[in-house]
Amino acid sequence: MAEPILQTKGLGKRFGNFNANSDIDFSVQPGELRAVIGPNGAGKTTFFNMLGGTTRATSGEIFFKGKAITGASGPHRVHLGIAKAFQTANIYNDDTCFQNVRLAALARTQGTFAPQFFARSSRLAKVDDLAEEALEAVDLLGVSHIRAGDLSHGDKKRLDIALALATQPAILLLDEPVAGMSVEETTKTEHTIKKLTARMTVLIIEHDMDMIMGISDQITVLHGGKVLANGTPAEIRANAKVQEAYLGGHSEDEVL
């Protein structure tokens, strides 16, 4: 197997006496579409936040392309190639869609800070191209002049993904990308994500089981802050431990 693009060893997060995550060994291969699932309180969000750089791990290590990034800040991780989209669309509401992704694309030329006190960004044609590409990838090019705050819920969430894409990530972290979306929006977003996997590694935390089973290459199941199982969708579907823990007594047909 190739070197994992993202890997954790013994990763843990402790809040007081509560272990939100403990001893998580996890690895994702380049180009993979990986889903992380688990019942409420399984520690999915904590895990996601540690990968993205929102919260610091209290034990264990995170490696990106073989290098330890456990202590790296959020912005630093973005420049290494780890970008994320949020559970609740996190966008610049007062700007147009194009301005939104342009701000993200501009970061690519700036690093975490650039003392560009005098030069305007309008000269940077590359930033425009990156921005346009990102909007196109999520199918929002047609609304590029709409104020972001006026978009529908689904489009806001896809714009959030475009903000991540504009930073040209090697791995894209998606926190419940279809949460609260209509069936139609979900299908559209699913299609968007599938297209992205041709270009990058994608890691999804999601509740929508139909979607997860349909598009994932590999699934990791978290339970009680620990890894319960790893496997292909078919393997996870057949795993008795997963059914027991995750499905909480429901039959397979009902939930999966």
Next chain:
Amino acid sequence: MQTKRSIIAPAKFVRPTTAARTAHTARFIAIALAALIVFPFLFKLIGGYSDLAAQILLTGVAAAGFNLLLGYTGILSYGQAAFYGGGGYIAAIVLARLTPNIWEAAILAVLGMALLSFIIGSLVVRLYGIYFALLTVASGQMVFFIVEQWRDVTGGDDGFQSIPTPFLAFGPAHIDLTTKLPSLPLGPLGDLSDVNYWYPLAALVALGVMLLVRTLVASQYGEVLGAIRENEDRSTFVGYDPRTYKLAAFTIAGALAGLSGALRAAHDGSVALGTLSIEQSGQFVIYTVIGGVQTILGPFIGTGLIMYLESVLSGNGYWRLIEGVIFVVVIVALPGGILGKSTRARFGFLRALGVKKNGA
């Protein structure tokens, strides 16, 4: 959304050409310059005098720097007096002990206050909202008490008195700034016989600072500041380090406050301890909010309005109360200030006065 989508224009952004932007900048300079030239004449008609006009422009420089923080970065510093007063004391000491050349005093004050605001900024940019504001208050008070206690150098409560009259040196040419300008007989406006070289100097400094702020705000740096103001969390996760951007803004604002304080000290011939006070910090908030945050001329207009009314009404014991009422009325009736959005919507002619959005 569907209907909107179908009527949307193609994605390519139509940007103003370089020529259009140059023309816009030229128009801004023309308007600002015209306003600065006319100001002392009109000011005289309402009972102002040229010394006060110069003081207004010099103080407005600190307000313009403060606007970078409150308006363009969205952070409320309540300790700008530390850098304003600090610049004043440095200039006073330099002029009294080292050189009567105003440029040297001003440059040292600017460098000193840039350093001090960088140090204080490094600590305070870690905090948000009310905690940020409170820490700026605390650091401002620390500077106040250090200067108050260090009597031998600063004069303590009495302030720094009798700064020697500075001069402006251009190579071999020395200009005594208190020299009167050639008198111009201007009919009903009088002959402006009280105008000395301070006013043109103050006007040039003010114009320079307006252009500096305007350029900063339109730059890539200014664009990111706007992004941080609008959504700091998202800005962090597209790869910007908001603390460094804020620290740079805090340092620039501190340096401008230092410049402002230094020139005021040189102009006034003394520095009062009050220039470092929390009340002085509050004045910068009031000047900027009344004039218009996120506008280039607003902070100068707010400074002018309040300083003028203060000079007219200072004999009146109710001045602070009146100032408070003006502040409240502006916030309620003219959100965004005199040059703010709602005012501009009502009075279209104000639109030309250099209102500026980050990155625009």
